[in-house]
Every structure is written in structure tokens, then in C-alpha cells.
Amino acid sequence: MAHGLEQRPDKGKQRRRGLPQLSLYVLGQLLGPVALLTLLMTCVIWLTQLPRLLDLVINRGQSAPTFLYLTSLLIPSLLVIILPIAFFFGTLFTLSRLNGDSELVVMASAGYSQRQLGIPVFMAALIVMAITWICALWLMPMGQRALAAKVVDISADIGAALLNAGEFQTPAKGLTVFIHQMNNNGQISGILVHDNREAIRPITYIAQRGVLAQTQGGSRLIMYDGTVEQSAAGGSQLSVLNFKNYSFNLDQFAGLARITLRRTNERYLDELINPPETRGITKEIRNSWLAEAHNRLAQPLYCLAFAMIALAAILRGRRQRGALAMRLTGASLAAAALRIAGYGVAGPAASHPSLFALFYAIPLIGVLLAWMVLMGWSPAAMLARRTTAGAAA
Numbered sequence: 001m002a003h004g005l006e007q008r009p010d011k012g013k014q015r016r017r018g019l020p021q022l023s024l025y026v027l028g029q030l031l032g033p034v035a036l037l038t039l040l041m042t043c044v045i046w047l048t049q050l051p052r053l054l055d056l057v058i059n060r061g062q063s064a065p066t067f068l069y070l071t072s073l074l075i076p077s078l079l080v081i082i083l084p085i086a087f088f089f090g091t092l093f094t095l096s097r098l099n100g101d102s103e104l105v106v107m108a109s110a111g112y113s114q115r116q117l118g119i120p121v122f123m124a125a126l127i128v129m130a131i132t133w134i135c136a137l138w139l140m141p142m143g144q145r146a147l148a149a150k151v152v153d154i155s156a157d158i159g160a161a162l163l164n165a166g167e168f169q170t171p172a173k174g175l176t177v178f179i180h181q182m183n184n185n186g187q188i189s190g191i192l193v194h195d196n197r198e199a200i201r202p203i204t205y206i207a208q209r210g211v212l213a214q215t216q217g218g219s220r221l222i223m224y225d226g227t228v229e230q231s232a233a234g235g236s237q238l239s240v241l242n243f244k245n246y247s248f249n250l251d252q253f254a255g256l257a258r259i260t261l262r263r264t265n266e267r268y269l270d271e272l273i274n275p276p277e278t279r280g281i282t283k284e285i286r287n288s289w290l291a292e293a294h295n296r297l298a299q300p301l302y303c304l305a306f307a308m309i310a311l312a313a314i315l316r317g318r319r320q321r322g323a324l325a326m327r328l329t330g331a332s333l334a335a336a337a338l339r340i341a342g343y344g345v346a347g348p349a350a351s352h353p354s355l356f357a358l359f360y361a362i363p364l365i366g367v368l369l370a371w372m373v374l375m376g377w378s379p380a381a382m383l384a385r386r387t388t389a390g391a392a393a
Contacts, residue, residue, distance in 0.1 A: 022112050027120035029098065034090035034128065041082045042075060049074050049177035062154060073147040076139035077265065080132060080299060087124075087128040088335050091121060095314040096328060104314075114315055118307075125307040129300035136296040137269050144266040173197075187211055191223055193248060196316075204229045205248065219250040264292050284351070289360075291350040298359035302339060305366030309335050312373040338366040 010145050050071055056068045107117070169177045174197035175271070180190025193205040205225030212219070228241040261280060272293035275281060313331035314324075342362050349355040 020112070020116065022107055022110070023053070023058060023116060023120045023123075024372070026094075026117065027123055030094050030120060030124040031127070032090075033093050034087050034124065037086035037090050038079070038082055041086055042078055043084065045078050046074065049078075056151065056154060066150075066154075070150060073150075076135045076143045079135045080140055080296075083128050083132045083135070084299065084302045084306060085255045085339070087125065087303050089332075091124065091307060091310040092313065092331060095121075095310055096324070099314050099324070114311075117315075118311055120308050121311060124303070125303040133297075133301070134298040136234055136299060141266050141268050144263070148263070148266060186373040191221075191226070191236065193223075201230060201232055205246065207246070208221060221248040221250055222246070223248065224376060264289060267292075269293055269296065287353055288350040290353065291346060291356065294349070294356045294359045295346055298342070298363065301360065301363040302342065302366070305338055305363045305370065306335055308367050308370030308374065309338075312370045316373060316376070334366075334370075338362065 003007045012284060053067065053070050056062075057070070095104075104117070105138045108114075165179050165182045167178070169179075171177065172196065176192075176194040176196070178190075178192040179188050182188050188210045189208065191205070191207040194202065195204075196202045205223060205226060205228055207223030209225065210223040213222055214220075224244065226243060226246065226247065228243060229238060230241075231238050261277065262271070267275075267289065272289040275286070275289060311332050313327045316327070342359070345355060345358045345362065349358065
């Protein structure tokens, strides 16, 4: 029995070896607001991006699922910007609420130090950093590539814009198409095509039936049993030609061909640092790609700076509402200034590679300054110490 008691582990020691329950509680309180803010901010910004794709989808006769698919591909690029900002305000809100409800005071009375409070905050920061890196390095270029490929396919599929029966369609300037009816087999009845690209010699195609077909040469509208009417001399002359079948080339109205050189946001990290292309890449383009690579690597580091700023704003100073409101306002302005500085360096760094180090220096400087404030090295505190020292002398 004694031997069994000696081998039994101490539950208290096991609890102390793991993450304290208070840390898990604070971590859970942090992740909830961060996730909610991320969802709300993503929805708001996502809605602002819809109009630029809505026109393409409507004009090309695409379905609602296609529209939702296209817009969903924008989400990773939005999350790269939104996640650090949502983390900052979520952390600031949670710590402020815990402080306002006196939960931090109770935790401190139970022996939960400020250093222990920083553990769940930085754990949440590391989680958000990992998600941001995944979005920036993999999901964003993957989504942008899929979006570009789908847009090219939609632009090239001029036939999809002609499938709305009973409506006059204008898939290209100077071209009007009317289809009376289309059955489930793709057979069309009642076709009118008016080509007015040459105003002095407009051509009108009228056919009893037809079909949209994808041939080796591209998209074709094949019409049967119809006439071709062409006017000349300002409309004073009209020539009519009957035909049994006539193939109308639709590819001439398709969108632009795919650009072989991928855009910056479509490239993975290795393609930005070591591009596979050997031609058509100038020094300016190469520097802009390198700047984008460093920017993607540095963006998640702002989570660390925002975590330090939030901790410094809540844990330093008096607990009165007025003083706390001033600190929260100052923390928000400091975080905004830090992030704007990071965005501001992106342009000059694309032209001056010597500025690449600023991508990493700016968030790390924010971490250092916030740590100094947290340690009591703020300008106001240092001025108060000097005043006290002078009065004592």
C-alpha cells in the first residue's frame, strides 16, 4: 500500500506542469472576440469587392454559384490584412473587459502575475500569426490564380452570354443577338444577329434554328435555314442571301487572352524570390517581387506588436474609466500609426531594396516601445521620476 502511494503522481504538480486554468480561460476569452471581429470585418470588406465581379458575371450570363465561388476566392487576400487588425481590437476589448469586471484583480490576488497573463495573449498572437502566414504564403496566391483563370474562362466563353432566351443581348459593341427559344438539348429556334460594327455596311443574320457549338476552332453559333441581309450605300441598296447553314465565329468577341506573366499576388513565395521566368523581367519588376515577398513574411509580426501594445494599455496606469479610455485611445492610435508605417514603406521599398529591412524593423520597434511602456519606461513616468529626484535633491 505504501509503495502504491509513493508511485501515485501528485495531481497538483501535474496541474502546475501544464498550462494554468486561468491561462486557458483568458485564451478562450481572447479567441472568441477575435474570431467574431474577423468574421464581421471580412463580410464588410468582402461586400465592397463584389461589384467588380458582379458586372462580369451578369454580362456573361453566369450562375449564382459561380459568382459565390469567384467572390470566395478573394477571402484569403482579405484575411491577410484583417487578421492582425481583428486580433488587436479583440485583444484590447477582452483585456479591457476583464479589467473592468475586476477579473484581473482577482487573478492577481490568486497569484496570477502579469507575466502569466501575457502567456495566453502571445499564444493567441501565435495562432493568428500562423493563420496569417498560411493565407499570405499559400491560400492568397492559390485563390488569386484560380480567380484569374476563371475570369479568363468566363471572358472567353462568349456563348454563355447568348443563352438568355427572349432577351436582346449585346455581348460586344456593335453586336446584337436575340434568341427566341432554347430547349434542353441546346437546340435554338428563332435567331437574330445584327452586326453593326461597320456602320456603313450593317449585316443582319436571321435563321429559323441553330445551335451553339464548341469546335476545334473555338466557339461557333451555327445557324440553319436563314438569310443574310447586308445594306450598302447608306441603306439604299440591300442584298439578301439565303443559306442552309452558316457558322458565325464568336471568338472574335471574346475577352483578352491570358497574360503569361503572372501578377504579384498570384505568385507563391518561391516564385517571388526566384521567378521561373527568364525573359521580360526588369530590375524594377524583380525588386517589386522581392518587396512583396518580404512584406508577406513580415505582416504577421504585427500580431506580436499589437499584443504588447494591448498589454501595455491595460496593465499600466490607473484603473479609472477616464484614464483607461485615454490609454485605449492612445493604444489604438499607436497601432494604427504602426500599421500605416508598414504600408507606407511598401512603395519606397519596391524601388530601393535597401529598405527591405524596414518590413521587419517596424513591427519589432513597436514590440520594443510597448515593452518599454509595460516596464514603466514611458516618457511621462521618466519625467515624473526626474521631477521627484530633483525635488529630493
